[in-house]
Amino acid sequence: MKNFRYLLFFLLLTSCKDSVLDEKPLAFLNPDVVLVDKAGFETAITGLHSAARDELFGTDTENLHAMNIGTDAYQSGAVSTLLRDYNISLTPTLFSVDYWWEWAYLKMIPRANIVIEYADKPAAKWASDAEKNAIVAEARFFRAYTYNILVNLYGDVPLVDKVQTTPKTDYTRAPRKDLLDFARQDLEFASQWLPKTPAAPGRITKAAADHVLTEIYLALGDNDKAIQSATAVIGDGIHKLMTERFGSKTGLPGDVFSDLFRDKNQNLAANTETIWAIQFEYQTPGGVAYSNATNPTAFGGNSSMRAWGAAYHNIKDPDGKSGMVVCDSLGRPVGWVMGTPYASYDVWKEDWNDMRNSQYNMRRNFYYNNPTSAYFLKKVDPVAAKIDTLNSGWYYPYTRKLEGDPLAGNTAGRTFVDFYKIRLAETYLLRAEAYIRKGDAQKAADDLNVLRARARAKPVTAAKATLDYILDERVRELIMEEPRRRTLVRFGYLAGSNVLVDRVKKYNPKTGTAIDAKHELFPIPQKFIDANLDVKISQNPGY
Template sequence: MKIFKRNNIGKKAFGMCFLAMMFSCNDDFLYEEPLSSLSADNTLVSVAGFQTYMTGLSWAAREEYAQDDNTFFITNFPGTDVGEDAGAEYFTYRNWISYLTSVTPEVNRNWNWAYGTMLPQANTVIVHANKDENKGIWANTEQKNAVIAEAKFYRAYAHNFLANLYGGVPIVDTILNVPKYDYERQERQKVYEFAKNDLEFASKWLPTAGKTTPGRISKGAADHLLTELYISLGQFDKAIESASRVIESGDYKLMTSRFGKSQGQPGDVFSDLFKDGNFNRNSGNLESIYVWQFESFTAGGGGTRDGNAAVRNIGPFYVKISDPNGIPNIPSNEMGRGVGRVRGTIYSLYEIWNDKNDIRNSQYNMRRDFYFNNPQSTFFGKLIPKSSSAEDTLRSLYSYPRKIEGEPWNANNTSGRTSKDVYVYRLAETYLLRAEAYFRSGNLDKAAADLNALRARSNARLITSSEVSIDFILDERARELLFEEPRRRTLIRMGKLVERVRKYGLLESSRNTIQDYNQLWPIPQVAIDANFGKELQQNSGY
């Protein structure tokens, strides 16, 4: 089941009623009771109503990725060790001092997504599910708690998201009937603790893998995120336990053999993981844990901006390249149409690939060669020679991971969007989290074993325990999860953002302007101004 667009009937009906009131001569009209409404009070009164609302919550969660053209990509990649601005007109983290402020667009948008969308909707489900008047709708306690558990997962996800980026933030655990202007920032650890408690409940009551539809939350997803929360709280033994519940459950496994609809085509098992149609369990993929769903030609199947915009943002602007006779390249079904918004760094595209046998760097997983593709060109099919133009190499002809490639959205290869699903969590990252927990608890042998599970799948050289470090774990995360994990949040959570940007940032201006206080994002100024009943303190340095 794919995730569909939220129902706008209620909004449309309200607009029609408002117009009718404006032109009505009968005052009694103002007191008529509506025959139908999609408000929570009217919807969350049956199991079917709760399931409809949960579909909408799944839709809202995917909006972290699809809410507009580039917020997700700017948030997670440029200004890190793995990514940077590509085109000359893009100026995000080229200068940290002037760019990252309390009015920076993504600083506001991510805050608003969490506080304005995710937390109100998750809390609405939790509050209504616990209402006395709804006791009779549930077949049993398990049914009720499974709904609450899924909502608590999303509430924990949003609080963890906020704490990773902004540090200590207000905890919102209910819905309000009146405006509130005196929110207080809680210590970061308290936010993590609150999210941890939600996830412990979710882990207990959520269904296991195979008993949920694609895009919905399972026990494995809760335990995966719980592992990250335990690490953030310094509870490494518990992190190992929760990760082990996922890895050893029998519900998931690292894919080590070709699978899915692409298995008969040239490629390898790693490339199979990222082929259209191979993201969900029904393809035979037992590595996926939580996947955002996209589907062409389906209302709401692509979110607010219609489709997965990874190609548009991360793909090079190769249609700007012309042959020696001036014939330009054209968009293709395979490569789509990138605009070079974000590109990899020297570190992520070259330095980490020091093992020639690592299939994650194979021709099926990294695109490093480009060809003239316009049939009108006499150079059609010939290799595009290396360029010395800065604009070409920074924006139009850089290497990139082919995991972003996919079938064009609505069969339109000029939009830069695809219908490809998106991993939120897959088992490879669970191994990486457990390796981190083992390392932080002093068990280097088991940390190496978890890292080697991924390296063996990729035909990379196996490492010894003496080689394990936080930096090596970050290197392995880059190899396995390049442009897949939310890299900025990972680096902030691990306390490594500033250090790694100074060492691996692509642009000298980025390396030189990042400040120690940039380890956290600023609190949005609009949130500070709106909270006039109590001071919402700004993070130091901003």
Template sequence: MRHFNINTRSFFLFLLLGLLGFSACNDEFLDEVPKSFLSPENAYTNRAGFEAAINHMYRVGRTLRTHENLPGAEADKGTQTLYGSGTDLGWYWDKKNYFGDYTTINSFNAISTGYWRKLYNIIKNANIIVTRSEYPEVTWDNEADKFEVQAHARFFRAYAYRFLVHLYGDVPLLLEEITGPRLDFTRTPKAEVLDQIVADLEFAIQYLPQNNPDLGRLSQAAAAHLLAEIFITTGEYDKAIAAATSVIEDPQYELMTERFGTMTDKPGDVFWDLHRLGNQDRSSGNKETILAWQIEYNVPGGGDGNRLERCWGPLLERIKTPDGLGAILKDGMLGRPVAFMRPSIYMEYTIWESDWDNDMRNSEYNMQRKFYINNPESAHFGELIEPSPADTVRSHFVWVKKASHPHGHPQGYDNSGRLYSDMYAMRLAETYLLRAEAYLGKGDLENAAADINLVRARSNATPVAPGDVDIDYLLDERARELLVEEPRRLTLARLGLLDDRIKKYNPVSAPTIQEFHNLWPIPQSEIDANQEAEMTQNPGY
């Protein structure tokens, strides 16, 4: 008699075949019974569903200012490239990378591709909200609710297109939800995109709330502030002046001229106060904020901070004492500055020379240039650091204290270099400078100087004479007031002056910058995927 030896593998094979046979006879075995299922059809049915989508748009909008959602090592440098590096303000410390050497910029560039995708993601979400808010099955308590939801979405769409037209020029204009694959996009002339931005912002002004109690939500003033900039771009200066004036005359807002907020017991000044942890919202007494991107430490949805400290702070820890020890020891007060941004001489010295001792924005609290040895093991403890020429490449230069928490970080010291302050998207000082730019555009130097001087007066700076106001002076004043805050590349590209200003003030990038670099390249991945229509490339790339 023959005996069969069934090993373990054979046993499980027979068991599996048996189960498959059973399931073939009983189709209900494969039926899925989901406990819940979220889809556009059941999410966008009432105001609550749309509010959730709008909150998501605030989060994504915030990422334009933080390091989130850019690939890997591009995160810190990506935001810094938009806000400073490779402009008149400075360069990435090793000189060749991140728009230091413009010959390396092409249609495969990860930073320009990353921003294109991020901006169109905002537009996609805005279009879904606008399109689906008109579906007949949506329950609205009243039309005012619907229009306010649409106003939020249309503001974000305008905000994204504002970046796109200034950074890339002509871009595809998408105004409805896309529900299936499309391979036939074409570039819309910049003038038509600007017209749509105006229409979206005028709608937003009409239907967004006028009251702005917490400064972290959209308001009519935010839309009017942005509209003023767009009207400058279209050359409609009187409309730009009217839009800016509507914000300036709103009693909710005023320039902060007295110390306020959480750290008035610390040495500082009112400009320093504007940028301290917790001082960007209304509860701190701040009336200058129009819109702030909100960031909260250890709060769900609060984000994971920003890395301005890493970008703008010098790498002090590499400086040595005369006796060969580390001069600066890191701690919670210092954080983790890494010097991704090496300031230009223009930023560090030139813009301050005419008013060095008067301008509050150049005070030791706001532009720290002196550092002292804090290593107690050194015989030179407490002495002023005298940097070597090699130190000034990355380790010793002006530290813009906007990009710091000089009295400790809420998370304590860690290696992430994260800050958890809310970040200004718009504040009233810039509204004044936009109105000054509009006055300058129409040749009214008296009123242009008057608006600039209102901003300068807060900082105890010497007034500018009307005859000295031109676009270069205004850009200098924007640098003094909005350094770290404004997307400098966007401003210079908007004015078509990126190459001009780099040639004047950025010796690292000057040899390679050309006029066509005022625009970024259209991502090659978008051109290649667009197989049913021609997506043209910007000249020079």
């Protein structure tokens, strides 16, 4: 003990020396140091892309797909109760309610504002105004993209257009129309200054800005400008629908629609349909959305397979024995999200031979793959196997867009397939919607038939080209790609009615009896209301 006291006294004496207290940081990463030249701003843009990927792939919980669960087209699977009963799930403290709010206000908007603000500081050195404006344009695209999401989830939200350097507890909610107009201005600037071709796979281009601008114009009720901005994409001479087979799997059975979603095909120069795809790279620093200490790669990929695929590996054969085992081609899905009967069957009655419903694009049949089963290689009969196809989560149709090479192993339940955020097919759908809203059903039908011709489906007539038909076609073309909830909310705003609630009641057998008018919007997160001490934030009605 005596020796310990001497040692402690010695340490106290030496710790008081000025030389010990002098800090000599080896590196000091902050905006004032980094955001001074193009290379520094490029790192900030990379941070924005990383945050954008977190919109859907930032965690390993079912909130990743809450943009679809509980809508007209998608219901909760066997292991998920999310939004099965809105009155129980959708509360101001729900994780998903917090998630997109914090994603927007703690990641996307601050990172965008920093780039925009620092680009005009005297310390920033630019080769030209064009060089600066291209960087600012990409940041303004992401800011507008984020506000478009916020208004279609929460309605009126705070408008934050500058860097906050001190605590602020007096935010107010800006009207939805003002927020959309703010996003419009950002996107018009972005359209002017973004490049026509991406600087690297996944980077934002003029076409991406014009596509989102089309949706903003629609939301503002300006159909003519929506048609104009969509036409700027469709007629830019760069983007065209893929109509012939291409890419990594042309040697295997398939079709051009299935080729769009196979590994590594999203960024091919031959693929003229991609406008913006989220990037994943296996075992590459920054190439995954997130990781954990025990498995830094397997939990960082595209989790669509895990969430949307049927948990086929739980299927037992008619003898009650294990009929299925996890295999490389199907991975280990858990079935959080199932299509409703409307999305799995009804929309295909228009033309069951539609390419998008082919065996290469919709998996409707399973075959016993356990060699120890007496039914090995035989087709699964859900009746004989006593499978509850509505509630078990083991057996139901799903889109094969989610399938890919599970590089992290078949038990990880994930792939590293790049994920489309914007594809030219949706631009056609947006323009068709604008034509219908303008009253030109024939031109709307013409745009719809571009997609249906590619799918070798029966053409639609002008008489059938309605907004409801647009919603059906969006399911056929954009299943799993589209954030269905936000689409239905946007349609509801324009119709002056509650399209989301009405269609859920009509088409969703699990949720239809447990949704009310208030559920059109998410509640404002309670933690934000509590933290905004100096201004009372009103909650969305009914919560």
